[in-house]
Amino acid sequence: MRDNATTLSATGAAIPDSGSIAVESAASDYIALLKPRVMALVVFTGIAGLLLAPGSIHPVIGLVAVLCISVGAGASGAINMWFDRDIDRIMTRTQNRPVAAGRILPGDALAFGVILSAASVVVMGLAVNLAAAALLALTIGFYIFVYTMWLKRRTPQNIVIGGAAGAFPPMIGWAAVTGDVSLSSIVLFAIIFFWTPPHFWALALFRNSDYTAAGVPMLPVVAGSRETRRQMFVYTLIMLPLSVAPAFLGMASLAYGLVAAGMSLWFIRHCVLVMRADEDDFGPARRMFAYSIFYLFGLFAALLADAAVRAAGFW
């Protein structure tokens, strides 16, 4: 699929794939290279891990930890755009990305990603602690080598295993405060890890043609819509006990547990509606995808609100 010659974009414009041909890059293209929308979720869950961890951290060092998590996540996104530029050009959702659209040269994107990845890990190690730096390096390496280069084009379980990369940020935030990994931080990891498959498969259901055209073996492409919906349902069921687990581990109150249970039951309801829908009716899958984003933000926001209320001494 990859070639080193000049290729045609989806709009038919010739775009350079290698060499030193000057292309016009705006600073905003380099910001887009860091996938700011994905970064928002990473930053939020990273901050949650940092605030939920027992102990304290100097506010400036805490901010540096969050900055390193966000830059590291963004940098791995830049390397992902460098590697996936051939399939990004095919999919409508991704064809306007800076490398795919030819606004940034592939080599520049790679250099940008590698330098920022290394810098984020080094700064985390020097300013925060080695455990957080090691977890950040693991996250970046997992996303690039395990997900992007190995799994994404080979197996329909790509986002199941690769989802671990997106699940590490709260563990990194936690480790920035405590310097270690604990059962509580593993639960935060697990919440994102098991949330990822139904979230991405809901997207893949209504973007099936994109993934088929690009040859990415997402589950709906390989196993069909019915099997995808069945597996989504299994993961949404797992989310129910997992989302309330912090209440049983002493990380959160019973009030959080009730909110999490309610939100998880609503997530299951969305999945049931997806399962009941006709195969060509993508409305329920779109609504489930939108809810899944709200759901994850909601769970972590509820955990933070619960911790804030407890810190204020209300219970």
Added chain:
Amino acid sequence: MGKNDKSEMHRSRRGKNIALGLALVGFCVLFYVITIAKMGTVGG
């Protein structure tokens, strides 16, 4: 390389240079702030 080609090349690299410049300035500010915070922690 003609004069126009050269100015075109400079213009096209402008975005990259601005991004690099901002990153370097950001890095300097970051290390300054970390140093002050660490010194404060040790001192306190």
